[in-house]
Amino acid sequence: MTLLLFLAILDGLAYAAQVFMVAVGLTLIFGVLRILNVAHGSFFAIGGYVAATLGTWAAATAAAPVLALPVLLLAAVMVGGVLGPAIERLVLARIYTKEHVLQLLVTFALFMILEDVQKLVWGVQPIFQDGPVRALGQVEVGDIIYTAYQLYLLPGVALATLFGLMWFLRRTLTGRVIVAVTEDREAATAMGIDANRVYLLTFTVGTVLAALGGALASPTTSLVPGVGVNMIVLSFAVVATAGLGQIEGAMLTALLIGLGRSVAVYFAPEFEVVIPYIIMVAVLLIRPHGLFGRPELRRV
Amino acid sequence: MTAPLLSARGLKIAFGGVKAADGIDLDIAPGEFVAIIGPNGAGKTTFINMTTGYLRPHSGHIHFDGAEITGRPPRSIVRRGIARSFQIPQLFTEHTVIENVALKVAAHGRFWRPFRPLLDAGTAAAAMRLLEQFGLAGVATARATELNEGTRKLTDIAMAMALRPRLLLMDEPTSGVASAEKFGIMDTLVAALRAERVTAVFVEHDMEVVERYADRVAVWSQGKILASGPPAAVLSDPAVLREVIGVETGHAHA
């Protein structure tokens, strides 16, 4: 029982780290662009698929163990660097001034397209790689033998992302500009800030993060059709529970939901998928704008 | 004196250190037509917002017809008989003028009948009667977005009247209106209020309008009621002149 719970906690931490990578980009993009990108989960899935493909290729080379980890980052940068700017410039840039409902429909249409891109390129059979996990080996935690990859690397990357983003947004000039646009788009534009560049940059960063989340997940889960949709609803649950646009809050709720889910996996597997939403609905019933969200001021 | 229709006692509210209301006491008697004047940003609109439930005063009480309404939600206050109009008219931009007014007529009466047309005979007639009263019959089928500012203001007020209020609160009924039109609007408005026996309070910057139409003037300055009384007396009070009118005449004729 205790052993199972301990295992559940370790799994939960690793899982929370993956979810956070997707959720943080979703919430960052929403904070700046005011668009909730329904296709965000697809970036996770495609990042995973590309990482698995590159990883399988790398594993066949002589330098296999050395390449295993860099390949994950490479996959994320490739996916985010191509899809992010392309989608932002070609599609989103056309709809910033349109009604909310149309913005949602457009990203939903992108989602439909990207889900099938995965099927066309990678088929419907599960895809899996284990190079990165083997590269880091295993560690003993008490009585449990656990992979160093899940114990150290995943939470480490998530924390580095969180602190890196906070440092970037607070301490760098570009970060301050992004925050300025978030807080008052019109005033920032009036000051000579090029909002379009801020949107492009933010969307690309968010895309890279989601793809990195997928790349990091590729050695621990099998990639199958439907990974993207599960991830978008789950990461939405995380950002909604935290409050849309709340970056630090997303880390906390990712932990809450990640742990809740993995405890369910061990103790009530039928409800694995339900737990995150029970947490979300419970929080939203008490705090309609999320744990850390603020209601937008009502203008009379 | 009869019991006041609206009675505010000790209202206080502040926004980031600015005391918009700092102990406001104000009574409105049935049948009165009261103007609230004061410098820009003094808190006059805040009074309307507190009375209609959009802002909750930090302290103090508001009674309407003897019952406490402080902090009640806007919907419940509307149901009790307080309606308001806006400095920027809040029209349903997707609809025509008569539909706008009819929606409010229906809102007051038979809103939850899902299969009866909005413009059924009864509602359409009631809406048309209001439009005629406000001289708007000619624009009944115009879209709300096609109107000039004066007509929009009157439509907004006609919509508030469609809720059959006992007290109407108006936020600058003549602001943004061409000065040639403002007396026409006020004549129409006052006639309608008289005909329907509606008590009304209006926030106003234009001293000509205040002098000509108000029964009583309350001067709002630095979160307090500086003076209250008949226009002739209040508007010649040196303290009021210094505090309010000195700034205001320039603004009103700008």
Place this chain on the structure above:
Amino acid sequence: MDRRLTLPTLAAATTVVALAIAAPWLKFVFTVALAKGLAVLGILLLLRAGQVSFGHALYIAVGAYTVAFLRPAIGEVLLLLPLAATAGTIVGFAVGLFVARYRDIFFGMLNLAFSMVFYSLLEKLYAYTKGTDGIRVPRPTIGGVTLDPVAYEWAVLVGTLALALTLGWLVSRFLASPLGQALPAIKTRETRLEFAGISAKRVLLVAYVASAALAGLGGGIIACTTLHVTPLLSYWTHSGELVFIAILGGAGSVLGPFLGAAVYELVRVYAAAAFPDAWQMILGAVLLVIILFAARGLWGMYEDLVLRKDRRA
């Protein structure tokens, strides 16, 4: 009802029956199309309020599984369909109490979340639902009469057509009522409703429950037509399909959903089989094109054509 709609409605109904006589396999296609059209009619109500649900397949599945679960006890279509609509109404009310507090992003995504939870429950609670195998629904009686397959298909098609006409007419009445006319106010600035003493949340809840009831009924009809229900009915792709049909048909008229559904189902019969792995992609691309270039959908195009003709005449 708008008199301009009478002629196209009658023409469309006649076309459906005529085509079904000419090509018997179309009976099935049209029945499913009309059933989905009913659900899309509900999506249209929400679109009027500027809201889009990415989870309405949930209510289709609720209606369909209601039929599947009750079929052993109740063998009568005339009882099963009202029960399916009732189940949709009840679930819609329970979920609606929660989601009607939200707008835009939250509204869309919370609906998606609820439908995905329902999907996974249908899949995992094998003891009750037989998981992905689904449940077979033996052909029920209609009005107490056991019909042979062809007569049954005809009866369900004609019945569904009648329901579509009746409910389409009722929805168009609803849209003209004060309640229906208040929906666009939610889209732009709902505080205007509060100024009138009307709860915007309650207005949206009414529309939401109506949409759930319509989808529940549609789901019931689908179960009575396909005679087999699976969890896939509640999968997000089907919710997306409903939204797609609504936009394709156009939100401007109650005929839009049925026009959209008929075109969609006819194309799907051929195209989905030819491109099984690219079907969502094609839908997504078409959806993008419609939103960016023809926001009023097929009905909007029809209106443009007819109006232009009128002007020329």
